Amino acid sequence: MNQEVLRRASELINSKAEYKAGGMEGYAALSLIDDKGYPSATTFCITRADGINRLTFNTATDRPYAERISKNNKACVCINSSAYTINLVGTAEACTDMETKKENWLPMFNDGVHWSGVDDPTLLIIRFTTERYTITFADDGSYAAGSL
DSSP states (O other), X not given: XXXXXXXXXXXXXXXXXXXXXXXGGGEEEEEEEOTTSOEEXXXXXXXXXXXXXXXXXXXXXXXXXXXXXXXXXXXXXXXXXXXXEEEEEEEEEEEOOHHHHXXXXXXXXXXXXSOSSTTOTTEEEEEEEEEEEEEEETTTOOEEEEEO
């Protein structure tokens, strides 16, 4: 049962990555620890995903995320709807290296609305790596919790 729940969750997350789902369906809430020591959640579109193992999000360097991650890299990602809840706990990494930027650049970003290009110095990639998970699917009540 656990492996089937993990497979379903991984497929669902992968279907939302790269802005495939569109609208609110492609969002995940990422919680980081703020400068006062409290969790602070922000929604992001999932740029890339390797199932439940690793997710990336694109944002800008002028936002507080890189500083938060440098002080405390513990993080949580929640992806949910009325049909499922996927809660992932792990660590976040703020990446500005060119290799990571290229891996996470999508053709739709070429519109220049957010960044001037893959080499834009304001492009920040947040790489989240899962350590443990809790997953529930409402349709059949299936549930899994564990560590990777």
